[in-house]
Amino acid sequence: MKRKIVWIASSLLLLFFIGLLVAGNYFYDVAINRSNEAVELYGGTEEAVEAVSALEEEQEKLRDLQNWTSKRDFQKVEVKSEDGLTLRAQYLENESPNGKTVILAHGYKGNSEQMPEITRFYYEEGYNILKPDARGHGKSEGDYIGYGWDDRLDVKKWIQFLTDEKGQDTIFLHGFSMGAATVLMTSGEILPEEVKGIIADSGYTTVDEELAHQLKYLYRLPAFPIMDITGVVTKVRAGYSFKEASALEQVKKNRVPLFIIHGDKDELVPTEMAHRLYEAAGGQKELWIVPGAGHTEGFTVEEEEYKKRIKRFIAGAMKS
Numbered sequence: 162m163k164r165k166i167v168w169i170a171s172s173l174l175l176l177f178f179i180g181l182l183v184a185g186n187y188f189y190d191v192a193i194n195r196s197n198e199a200v201e202l203y204g205g206t207e208e209a210v211e212a213v214s215a216l217e218e219e220q221e222k223l224r225d226l227q228n229w230t231s232k233r234d235f236q237k238v239e240v241k242s243e244d245g246l247t248l249r250a251q252y253l254e255n256e257s258p259n260g261k262t263v264i265l266a267h268g269y270k271g272n273s274e275q276m277p278e279i280t281r282f283y284y285e286e287g288y289n290i291l292k293p294d295a296r297g298h299g300k301s302e303g304d305y306i307g308y309g310w311d312d313r314l315d316v317k318k319w320i321q322f323l324t325d326e327k328g329q330d331t332i333f334l335h336g337f338s339m340g341a342a343t344v345l346m347t348s349g350e351i352l353p354e355e356v357k358g359i360i361a362d363s364g365y366t367t368v369d370e371e372l373a374h375q376l377k378y379l380y381r382l383p384a385f386p387i388m389d390i391t392g393v394v395t396k397v398r399a400g401y402s403f404k405e406a407s408a409l410e411q412v413k414k415n416r417v418p419l420f421i422i423h424g425d426k427d428e429l430v431p432t433e434m435a436h437r438l439y440e441a442a443g444g445q446k447e448l449w450i451v452p453g454a455g456h457t458e459g460f461t462v463e464e465e466e467y468k469k470r471i472k473r474f475i476a477g478a479m480k481s
Contacts, residue, residue: 189394192372195297195304196270226277233284238291238326240318246302248315249273250293252327253280259287261357261475262329264319266340267292268457269306272299276337278460282468289329293319295343305399308368309343310406316347324355333475335360337457338430342368342408345438348419349411358418358478360471363427363457366434367410369403374431412442418478419446420471424454424462445481447474 235251242248251273263283267275273292283290295312296303316334323329332355336344341364348359365371369388376382392403412419419442423435432450439448449470451459460467 189391189398192375192391193305193308193395193399195306226281229281230277235292238322240315240322242296242311242315242318244311246296248293248296248302248318249300250291250319253284253290253292255284255287255289257287258289261287261331261333262289262291262323262327263333263335264291264293264316264323264344266312266316266334266336266343267295267298268338268340269308270298271295271338271340274299278464279335282471283335286472288333289327291319291323295340305395306339307399307401308371308406309339309346309408310368310401312343313346313350313411316343317350317352320353320356324353330355331479332356333358333360333478335362336364337362338364341365342371345408346406346411348417348442349414352417356417358420358475359415360420360422360474361438362422362459363424363430364408364421364434364438365430366408366437367404368406370434371430372403375429378428409438409441412438415442415444415446417444418474418481419444420474421446421448422451422459422467422470423449424451424456424458426454426458427456429456445478 233253235253237249238252239247239249265276265279265283267273273294276292280290280292293315294301295307296315297306320332323332334344334347334356336342341361344359345361345364369392372391373388376387388403396402421435421439421442423430423432425432435448435450439446449459451463451467454462
């Protein structure tokens with residue numbers, strides 16, 4: 162009888178661990194593995210525009226934006242990542258340059274075709290613009306999504322491309338959502354003096370915390386033990402762990418001017434994360450919590466104020 166109980170208990174425990182492994186691989190395939198499927202994680206500026214495009218005025222605005230974009234001469238450029246991937250981007254050289262270049266980093270499951278409004282803003286201000294496809298996104302190679310961690314090293318490659326190939330000596334980084342986390346993680350690296358400032362719109366603290374939040378937000382499931390087993394699967398299949406992928410730790414090493422932007426109605430990346438990032442960050446820093454803005458909606462909700470604050474931040478960064 163005792164042997165039978167032990168056998169049943171062992172079988173149940175084995176089934177439990179098999180179930181966890183299946184769940185871990187499932188969530189890896191949903192959240193980490195490369196896929197062209199659209200998911201509900203992380204909105205973006207373009208999505209925010211489309212959400213209100215039912216209004217005639219917004220439809221006209223969107224058509225105008227698409228028309229402007231179609232007339233720009235984007236160059237296709239590429240670099241090799243440290244682990245041998247071909248990373249691709251669009252580069253827009255300004256016809257009336259102001260001597261500055263901005264790297265725009267898109268969000269989760271996004272690509273370089275997005276962020277048209279902020280692209281036009283920077284172009285009209287005289288910036289050259291580089292819009293990379295993150296690894297595992299768009300036309301860049303990669304079988305998995307790095308959530309900003311491996312991407313931070315890719316951004317360094319793009320910075321090197323701008324300095325070596327394009328002769329740029331004044332570079333700013335501006336990211337949205339996962340792109341914001343990417344530039345925040347980049348801030349902790351040793352960066353060349355050409356990088357003058359970083360702007361992070363709706364970034365998260367750590368991949369571990371953000372995915373745990375998404376698990377609860379989308380699936381109504383607790384983080385433990387699913388996140389732990391998914392983290393192990395990710396380490397095996399993608400080579401990085403959720404806990405090491407920390408913007409919170411990286412910003413502590415930051416030495417360039419940093420501007421953190423976040424909406425006070427953000428449900429996908431909790432607003433409290435912005436406060437924690439700001440408190441942890443080293444160097445010159447600024448925080449703007451945009452009233453009434455959801456995830457990456459700051460530009461849409463407060464367009465003129467957004468532009469004004471960006472210009473003011475950059476002017477201050479250039480003096481530091």
